[in-house]
Amino acid sequence: MTREADFIARLRAIATHPAARGLADDAAVLPLSGEIVLTHDMLVEGVHFLPTDPPGDVAWKLVAVNLSDLAAKGAAPIGALMGYGFTGDPGWDAAFAEGLARALTTFGLPLLGGDTVAMPATAPRTLGLTAIGQAPASGAPSRAGARPGDRLWVTGSVGDAGIGLAIARGVANGPAALLERYRRPVPRLGLGAALAPLAHAMADMSDGLLIDAARMAAASDVAIEIALEAIPLSPALRATAGDGREARIAAASAGDDYELLIAAPIEAQEAIRAAAEQAGLPISPVGTFTAGAGIRLNDRGEPLPLPARLGFEHDG
Amino acid sequence: MTREADFIARLRAIATHPAARGLADDAAVLPLSGEIVLTHDMLVEGVHFLPTDPPGDVAWKLVAVNLSDLAAKGAAPIGALMGYGFTGDPGWDAAFAEGLARALTTFGLPLLGGDTVAMPATAPRTLGLTAIGQAPASGAPSRAGARPGDRLWVTGSVGDAGIGLAIARGVANGPAALLERYRRPVPRLGLGAALAPLAHAMADMSDGLLIDAARMAAASDVAIEIALEAIPLSPALRATAGDGREARIAAASAGDDYELLIAAPIEAQEAIRAAAEQAGLPISPVGTFTAGAGIRLNDRGEPLPLPARLGFEHDG
Numbered sequence: 001m002t003r004e005a006d007f008i009a010r011l012r013a014i015a016t017h018p019a020a021r022g023l024a025d026d027a028a029v030l031p032l033s034g035e036i037v038l039t040h041d042m043l044v045e046g047v048h049f050l051p052t053d054p055p056g057d058v059a060w061k062l063v064a065v066n067l068s069d070l071a072a073k074g075a076a077p078i079g080a081l082m083g084y085g086f087t088g089d090p091g092w093d094a095a096f097a098e099g100l101a102r103a104l105t106t107f108g109l110p111l112l113g114g115d116t117v118a119m120p121a122t123a124p125r126t127l128g129l130t131a132i133g134q135a136p137a138s139g140a141p142s143r144a145g146a147r148p149g150d151r152l153w154v155t156g157s158v159g160d161a162g163i164g165l166a167i168a169r170g171v172a173n174g175p176a177a178l179l180e181r182y183r184r185p186v187p188r189l190g191l192g193a194a195l196a197p198l199a200h201a202m203a204d205m206s207d208g209l210l211i212d213a214a215r216m217a218a219a220s221d222v223a224i225e226i227a228l229e230a231i232p233l234s235p236a237l238r239a240t241a242g243d244g245r246e247a248r249i250a251a252a253s254a255g256d257d258y259e260l261l262i263a264a265p266i267e268a269q270e271a272i273r274a275a276a277e278q279a280g281l282p283i284s285p286v287g288t289f290t291a292g293a294g295i296r297l298n299d300r301g302e303p304l305p306l307p308a309r310l311g312f313e314h315d316g
Numbered sequence: 317m318t319r320e321a322d323f324i325a326r327l328r329a330i331a332t333h334p335a336a337r338g339l340a341d342d343a344a345v346l347p348l349s350g351e352i353v354l355t356h357d358m359l360v361e362g363v364h365f366l367p368t369d370p371p372g373d374v375a376w377k378l379v380a381v382n383l384s385d386l387a388a389k390g391a392a393p394i395g396a397l398m399g400y401g402f403t404g405d406p407g408w409d410a411a412f413a414e415g416l417a418r419a420l421t422t423f424g425l426p427l428l429g430g431d432t433v434a435m436p437a438t439a440p441r442t443l444g445l446t447a448i449g450q451a452p453a454s455g456a457p458s459r460a461g462a463r464p465g466d467r468l469w470v471t472g473s474v475g476d477a478g479i480g481l482a483i484a485r486g487v488a489n490g491p492a493a494l495l496e497r498y499r500r501p502v503p504r505l506g507l508g509a510a511l512a513p514l515a516h517a518m519a520d521m522s523d524g525l526l527i528d529a530a531r532m533a534a535a536s537d538v539a540i541e542i543a544l545e546a547i548p549l550s551p552a553l554r555a556t557a558g559d560g561r562e563a564r565i566a567a568a569s570a571g572d573d574y575e576l577l578i579a580a581p582i583e584a585q586e587a588i589r590a591a592a593e594q595a596g597l598p599i600s601p602v603g604t605f606t607a608g609a610g611i612r613l614n615d616r617g618e619p620l621p622l623p624a625r626l627g628f629e630h631d632g
Contacts, residue, residue, distance in 0.1 A: 021458060021460075024459060024460065024535050025458055025459045025460070026355060026384075026385040026459065027353045027354060027385045027386065027389050027391070027449075027456070028353070028355070029351055029352070029353050029389065029451060029456040031351050032348045032349065032350075032352045033348065033349045033350070034348075034349070035345055035346070035347050036345070036346060036347070036348045036352075037343045037344070038344045038345075038346070038395075038397055038446075038448070039342060039343035039344070039397070039429065040397040040399055040429060040430045040431050040444070040446055041399075041431045042401070042431045042433045042444070044401065044434070044435050044436075044439075047433060047435065068342075069342040072342040072343070073342060079354075081354055081355070081446060082356070083356055083357075083444045085358070085360065112354060113354060113355060113356060115356050115358045115444070117358045117360050117364070119440065120360075120363070122438065123360075123442070124435065124436055126439070126442045128358070128399045128431070128444045130354075130397060130446040132354070133343075135345060140343070142337060142341055143340060143341045144337075144341070203341075204342055215340075219340050
């Protein structure tokens with residue numbers, strides 16, 4: 001059995017859903033109805049993950065970043081198609097397949113199809129995943145629906161993955177929990193589904209709180225004012241980087257957290273807090289949308305200059 | 317405007333379908349109902365296309381190879397998501413975007429979303445497309461439904477793209493029509509939809525007639541016997557390579573033709589010919605399925621040894 005055939009046999013063992021047709025057909029075929037959410041995100045070695053990241057964690061991340069897009073639309077996962085480039089390391093491929101099986105099982109996401117291709121041995125590992133989900137009955141909230149007076153909420157904690165990346169690169173020390181946040185982000189599927197009916201706008205936070213909030217404001221044709229002191233930091237981050245202004249600005253402009261940003265009217269406040277409590281996750285109001293354009297940053301009422309870099313802009 | 321921003325602006329100008337949400341949201345959102353067909357194929361420079369292939373033709377091929385999978389299931393295109401890796405050549409990117417717009421317009425395929433990522437400058441260009449289609453009311457035929465006694469049909473002509481690839485590589489001379497078959501394959505969408513209700517099994521022919529016919533037979537748990545003399549060769553191929561046994565075997569084991577293979581009972585013969593006539597394409601019976609396993613090759617009744625290489629096996 002060639003190494004490719006071995007990998008494909010592993011994928012076939014994962015792809016037991018009837019719509020996958022045993023990965024032996026030209027395409028997946030499945031019944032769908034209603035509003036469907038579709039996303040496709042790629043991961044490239046050296047750009048989105050480090051050559052030293054464990055292959056199983058890369059598989060997890062490939063699944064998680066796509067499911068995070070579904071979570072941001074309040075959608076329930078239906079299935080996925082994967083594009084996988086072989087780069088001549090059967091051990092890596094096998095460990096990836098194991099991690100993929102674990103991630104798909106964790107999130108109940110059937111593998112329905114895709115493509116495996118040979119790549120030149122010098123090419124960076126390149127992966128793509130298309131995730132398909134069912135929009136909530138209330139409709140998939142857009143990124144563009146924030147209105148003046150809406151509050152901006154963020155789930156979980158901010159900045160952990162940024163320090164996790166520094167730990168993975170060997171340029172910082174810190175607890176394993178922060179490394180884990182970088183390597184194995186958890187898409188907020190349940191909470192996303194609960195928040196969607198309450199939100200004017202939703203998006204996931206992949207490139208940084210400041211940049212993703214600014215994008216939501218720009219798409220919605222409004223301005224956003226962020227309260228630095230309200231940004232939720234985890235105990236692990238505070239123990240590592242402290243809780244000063246510098247640490248907070250770094251957290252607010254770091255990527256890879258995959259939390260959700262939600263724009264919602266003040267009246268939704270109690271329902272939002274109740275949804276988060278039920279999901280067992282913190283949720284924090286971190287800003288206010290106003291008429292106008294652009295992003296402003298305050299610290300306990302004091303206007304601050306924006307950092308030169310609002311977040312990660314690797315790919316527009 | 318950065319080169320990435322320029323490319324994304326071009327994609328936004330293409331992605332006018334409301335489900336694309338201006339490519340400014342986390343995901344595409346669209347209403348679907350019934351049996352949906354989903355496929356994802358990647359193209360890698362140096363593996364699936366040549367560095368010298370014109371970028372607009374690479375875009376065409378990315379769209380066409382995915383639509384060919386839909387055609388093989390009799391499906392009507394609904395939309396596509398693209399994954400695109402920037403490799404630092406804005407001229408190439410711009411020409412690709414122009415070719416993409418042309419291909420999508422030609423096939424009426426809305427661009428609904430996807431991802432653009434930075435790649436290291438040394439990486440081969442890597443592209444992925446997910447195509448979504450509506451299965452025919454009669455259901456999407458599987459690759460695995462051929463039965464003993466069924467005839468194997470092939471649309472169009474066989475082997476043109478193989479010579480076209482040799483022309484593109486500069487190792488053969490021949491008419492532009494053959495190069496065009498390699499660079500700009502035409503998915504058989506209309507004919508695929510017309511044949512689906514008549515077929516026991518359907519697949520597209522991307523890796524070669526012999527290998528793809530053998531795969532259909534293996535998936536269906538039957539044997540296939542191919543009549544070499546019945547394989548349809550184009551006038552351009554015959555003028556270039558002749559019509560001898562060697563040329564026919566080369567044509568039958570060459571890839572990239574993107575014609576359709578159809579297994580159907582003898583009684584469907586007239587309806588199949590009528591569908592092909594209406595589509596303005598030739599269709600030819602080239603073999604017979606029998607009980608058993610494997611592939612056999614005859615030339616006017618004389619059994620031939622199989623060629624060492626049945627087709628293209630780049631990626632399992």
